[in-house]
Amino acid sequence: MSRYLARKIVIYLLTFFVAVTIDWAIPRLMPGDPVSGLISRLQTDPTAAQEMHGYFTESFGLDQPLWKQYLNFWLGLAHGDLGPSIAYVGSSVSELIWAALPYTLALLVPAILLSYIAGNRIGAMAARRKVLDNTVLPVSYVLTATPYMWLALVLAYVLAFRWQIFPVSGAYDFSLQPEWTWEFARSFLSHWFLPFLTLFLVSFGGWAIGMRNLIIYELEADYANYLQALGAPNKLVRKYAYRNAVLPQMSGLALALGVVVGGALVTEIVFGYPGIGSLIITAIQNRDYFLLQGIFLFIIVGVLIANFIVDIAYVIVDPRTRTGLLGS
């Protein structure tokens, strides 16, 4: 077990190093100088503009050679410092990300977990049940093929703008400030629902189709036939099939995380949800190297951690792996 873990950790560290290096390089490949953009937005007077250009270039450390910037980046990272934001001069990247992260997590985690659980359950039920299969399958195909942004727009238009059941945008009512009150919690939930539903529905479709196909496959496997031949009840056979089918789905979860995170970013933008997605757009538009790096770093770390958790969970769920690892 410990060798397995050690090997995994080394692989994760290596992945982290490469991903972070790419993360550092990519923003710098975009055309355009972030400081000029900043000065342009500050609308300062011409004499001050020249001076500010030098001042900001220096204070962001962009006057240093690239290798030194790269080194500084790792040094900063080691101290937990993600650098200053260029788009929002004066704020640190960590400060901006911490402000936005709770919103994104509150959307992502429930959407991923609930869609996974519900998708797998419904998919498993649909397999080999004609009526259910004929409804769940086409609906799931449509859902999984729907772009996040499009579904978000449709939900926002119908449920928020036309019928006005849910609010159009934001994370809580404009009359409130975040605090521990029922009023805020109620408002937060009603604003949270549509973006959550978007993420949930699209992911749900994928899981349901996957599970339905896997169950059918498993039910045709030799062990299932054998069990049936022994006269085991259908319920028991399906239970075993489910346990086997869940394994590839779990690997799928690790692979799908990146896509869901991407989807969450787009969904946030449609609903004006003040999470990482909205932040990333500003960072890109303003060539904010540090902010972009910081956000991607969070996404990298988040996806790696989630993958790691899935790896561990795999061991827990699959007795064969566990037995293999224990060497018995």
Place this chain on the structure above:
Amino acid sequence: MASRKKRRVGSLAVGALVVTVGAAAALLAGGAGAGPQSTAAVPRGDTLYTSGKQWGPYTNFNPLKPDYNTGVVGLVYETLFRYDPLKDRFLPWLASGGKWVGRNKYVVTMRLGVKWSDGKSLTPADVKFTFETQKYKGAQYGTMWKTGLQRITLSGRTVTFHFKGTPNYQEWDSNRYTVPIVARHIFKGYSAKEIVSGNASNTKKIVGTGPFRYGGGAGGSQTLQWVRRDGWWATKTYGMTMPMRYIVDIHNTSNTASLQNFLQSKIDLSNNFFPGIDKHVGGKIRTYYSKAPYMLAANTAWLVPNTTKKPLNDVAFRRALAESININRIVTADYQHIVSKANPTGLLPTWSKWIDQAQVKKLGFSYSISRAKARLSSNGYRDRNGDGFVEDKDGSSINLRLIVPKGWSDWETAIQIIADSAKDAGIKITPAYPDFNGLVEERNTGKFELAINNEKQIGNTPYTYYDYLFRLPILEQQTVSNFQRFTSARSWALTQQLNKIQSSSVKKAKKVHSQIQKVILQQLPAIPLWYNGMWAQYNTSVWTNFPSSTGNQATPSTWNGYINMTGIDALAKLKKK
């Protein structure tokens, strides 16, 4: 066994879920800007909701850094004077008066009885301190110290600014109403770096002289809340009171989301750009003018030609290009009349007293395809290969790239109209849409050919426009002015000459204005197209008596720099429905 495992996985998932939502809620409630004074929901009837200014998070509470949060200057920090662009007059504000004594001393008399929100009195020393911070490297208003301001002295209630030689009067006038006065006892605790580029975001230290104090919201929060404070000096002096207890500014995510909230009466004053708003005007939705152009003009959109590139270096070609553009079509088809065509000098309507109209009539360009064609032909630009487009004098083909930032949809449409319209005269223009920073790079380094730009805003003097058009020397990077790299020593000398004339010397100033405008009209260093609006639409479900051309005439904007014009009057005159 199996079902127990499954239950274990299930409960693991539910546990993770609860932890995440709980942690997110804790972070939200604790970190993302719960203000110390924030209480339950603000009552709708006591709250003015605004939007359209804030596109980034509410991080910057530093009035001396120009991208400050909505209302920081105007609602909290105030200026010595205000400027009313609609009536062209300065209004004494924290200063009770100010005048030039001799040629190069400007003496400000401070108002008595003004108190900071922490109870301390505003003193002349605060003013001296504020202006002296602008000596720091990179400071926003630093130009005054480099172009004549030498020292500041205090005596009783007066603050005297000493200049060397003839002061830059026009620039100084801008400083009078744009430099926000900060409390010395608070800001002396900040380093030079913090003052120039910091956020001064400790909410306990947001201490101003204005009618509002900090209420809640900061960083990534989606609103910023200001709460009316008692004891605002202007109540006693001018009888001004703020009818709303709260001003809640809403962070913009997109103009579409803002429009939906606005139409659902969740926003009272929106300074967003809403294409097609003309169709909603009437009933509860109002604008400054009840018909076209609906909005006041805030700035001029110019077609900026790179005058270092062929054939844009030829004034005859620039003029033909100007004549080939059907600006009316942009106004009608693209903007549905919510903007209006610019004067050929490019000067805003509020500066009409400085425009030499007779000269404009004589020298100004106007749309005429036939005239453009004739001009091109007589200057050697002919279609030699029969492709419908003229070639340069040496026979080489012309294909001008016209750029606007990606996603600025009204401008994207505008340049398509320009390209279509220039085509009729035989000028080939290809529209292109690089993203904002890419565009800035091309523009600042002089790699571009044609661009649209509107960066100079309404203000007290057209001097800022002339500076924008003619400033010399041309540097490797042109960051805020003379993007077209137009080199005319005479024009720049005239601009500087104007800077040293007081606006009160109307006759003298007018003469120079007229000379400068002659250059604009004849040389077309940039081609003025239309006036971009001071976008402002009002939803009158809760508040009424918003600024209008027929009633309360004031700048209806929460954009930075507008509350310290007459935006504060606009707010004070609102009435509860």
